[in-house]
Amino acid sequence: MNCDKFEELLIDFIEHETEISQRELVKKHLESCQNCSDKFKDYIKINRLFNEEIKPQPSPQVLNRLSKIARDDVERDRTSFWKRWSYSPILVPVLSSALALFIWINYGKKDIDYSHIETNYSRDAMAKKAPLPKEQALLDSGEKIIGDIESKSGSLSPADPLMASPEAHLSGRRAQTGVTEETANLPASEPATEEESDIDEIKEADKPLQKVEEGLAQSTIESEAKDDSFGRTTGMNSEERLEQAKLADRKDNEKDKGAELSSFRESAYNEQLILALKQQGTGNCEASIKTNNELLNNAPPPPIQIKEKVYLSLAECYEQKGEWENALFNYQALQQVSPNQTALANSKIETLRQQINLIKARQPRLLNLPSK
């Protein structure tokens, strides 16, 4: 071992970190080399000197201060821990339940608000006219004729799901029965006193024709009445459907706001139509025609169901007045508007044409009257 290698191993040797084999080598070198031996002795001296030195002691004030700080810190931490503990099991549930209650109450209020908004929303100009539910309105009106006509002609709104299906049922039934009743009632000899004045100008020869015509008018009224009674006898079926429709309506109530609106509008048309029919009923054909024409000329054109009745009413009025061609025109309009009424309209048109032809043949001069 040379001196450089010894120098490297010397520290480990002093620190007692050399391996046993190396330790022997170092010892051998120490014995052989005086220079390294002196160096080693000096290092040992230095080491001993520092180890013998008495450590300076920090002042007790410093130590006490540090100790107190440590205790305070631990204590503070412990307090904050207990604070956290007391907060978590009491305050957290209390606060969360309070929050939940608040939300629940608010939600409840919002529910009320929704209904309020709904009423606000329904404060529409047309909604003000909102009648009682259709059936109720019909029953409460006390105007049986109007009610009958309503049910006969299926005036109820198609947009109203309450009445849509029974209405179709009734009108379909009427279309079926219309023709048979008409033919059955043709020979009916029941005089229509109101119409007599209207057909004064028609000669004696035309009386059978007149009777036919009267029969037609009467048959309409009678068929209406029969339809009505038929509708009521078969009411069980239609009422069941009504119930189903009502259930469906309750579910889709909100969706049908638009439909309701249009039905309100329709009810306004209905009022006008009812007036026209009343006028017709009381024999005031001119006023009825006028009302009907106004109804047809309304800005948003009335729905097909209304139109259908208007044309029928107009046709009947013109028939009463003896204006055959006008009546024919209105029946044609009815035919176009309502496919349900086609059978009735067809038969009427046929009858009227025959009548017109008869009149043409017998009294050519009378033809000018309706054309005026």
Add this chain to the structure above:
Amino acid sequence: MFGLGTKKELTDEEAMARFRNGDARGFDLLLQRHSAGLLRFIMRMIKATKPQAEDLLQEVFLKIIENRKKYDSNQRFTSWLYSLARNHCIDYIRVEKYRQHNSLDSSSFSNKSDGPVILDIIRSKDKNQEERAIDEETHTLLNQGIEDLKKELREVFLLREIEGLSLKEIGDITVVPLSTVKSRLRYAYRDLRHYFIKVGYFEEVQRAKEV
């Protein structure tokens, strides 16, 4: 004075773990064990008087209190303690150097006179009863010899020969590999020997022996 002082069986790490978990007596034990060694280390590192060193000592232990929850039981407590102390000393030296550079505008020669000045202070004011037990001259020489060492050599020498930390621990504290620690320790011994020979201490001892 300290509650756990008698419980010698507790290691530093166990005591620190207790303190971390809220037992202040663990801290007292550590304070009792290491305050003196740390104070000496600081005094030698920053070449300062005892009150100055005590200020730094307090800062180091406050840091321990502050960061007690971050303490990892697998880490040697002494490594952590001396690592904190070393960093504080380095910061202190840096600030002090800057302050001296600004205030002492005289010349770079003044640095040379710094050593004796500090030594004088230590000698005159900070010698307590224990220190007086050592030969005054030897004590002065020791201080001077260590102060003359380079900072890197000084810290390794102090940690190893005075505080008795393992070479590996010193490597952790000073953030250098083990081989570097060994070589630095060797250079520290070599320089100190040269110093003692230079100042004639070893020769005098030799002479005294011969006489």
